[in-house]
Amino acid sequence: MISKKHITDRFISYVTIDTESDPASQTTPSTKKQWDLANKLVEELKAIGLSDVTIDENAYIMATLPSNIDQEVPTIGFISHFDTSPDFTGANVKPQIVENYDGKDIILSEAENIVLSPDYFEDLQQYKGQTLITTDGTTLLGADDKAGITEIVTAMEYLIQHPEIKHGKIRIGFTPDEEIGRGAHKFDVPKFGADWAYTMDGSQIGELEYENFNAAGAVVTVKGKIVHPGYAKGKMINSMYIAQDYIDALPKKETPEHTSGREGFYHLHTIKGDVEETKLYYIIRDHDKEKFEERKAFMLQMAQTINSKYNNEPITIDINDQYYNMREKVEPVMHIVDIAEEAMKSLNITPLIKPIRGGTDGSQLSFKGLPCPNIFAGGHNFHGRYEYVPVESMIKAVEVIVRIAELTASKKVK
């Protein structure tokens, strides 16, 4: 139904435009260059025939595919982000197309000896015989999430060209700055006006996610006292040693490298310290809201326990919630997940429903009143030089979007 060349050309036209976001910037979008793709997308959405194509002062793009049926059915939305991760360069992306993949090593760069190998990236095996788009080993690819954008645009174009497929009103939304955690911040949910939406921002074919972590960040500050080491006896307080006690007080096995599935963790990601002052930077994650609250309480309690051994209370702690598990917002409207699951099954795609060990824009949008599960966009190894996407997975994602539109219109759901 959808030509491989057509979708490949569209994808390449997006990934060759650098849209890396920047966490240090305070503007929206965080980098000026994101406008380059945003403006191009606006023109393209108009050209394929969508209505109400808008872009606001923060580069949030919205558009409408009007309903082509008489009865009233829910308005659904599809969302993805056009920025790429600042973890790895997105400038001068030179996509390589590997046709009829033979299941062996793919040389990304002969000169730099960079190889994408199924021995290390086992997921590659399942794409034998398919067309893969890879990097040239020197940049990321940007399938996260330009694959999602490609799929949404292509699905809307397909629906416009196939009026025999009946659907209700569909809204689409493209955001900047998802990779720096701000994609949902300035998303105008009332303006979008959908009953629910899907982010097309997952990885391998079949992924369907409506559970993510509850998340907080904690900064533990330990105060010490510097004195000349030669005269320090009974006077110097070394903040680094107290910080070490604090690190030891948290459960050693509840860390990212020892947990999976629905197990939560404390993650110490940065230490900055000298004798006078040490700062420990943690993130706290748990799918379960109660356990999440317990983890934060435990961190405060351990600070108290250690403080009680000193007369100047050396430890202070600052904990800030970052995002919450969307499950509580999606479960009351579970049919929105069921429709996506049914769409996949009808296309012979095995749904992979699992909790995300992270967050998505969908979680923030769900708490802003737009329930928003996440669907695969098809790419693998995001945020680095080994990123790739099978063209067949992108085509399947287009079919899932079309099918969800069709199913929503054929059911009496609200």
Ligand SMILES: [Zn+2]
């Ligand atoms: Zn993404």
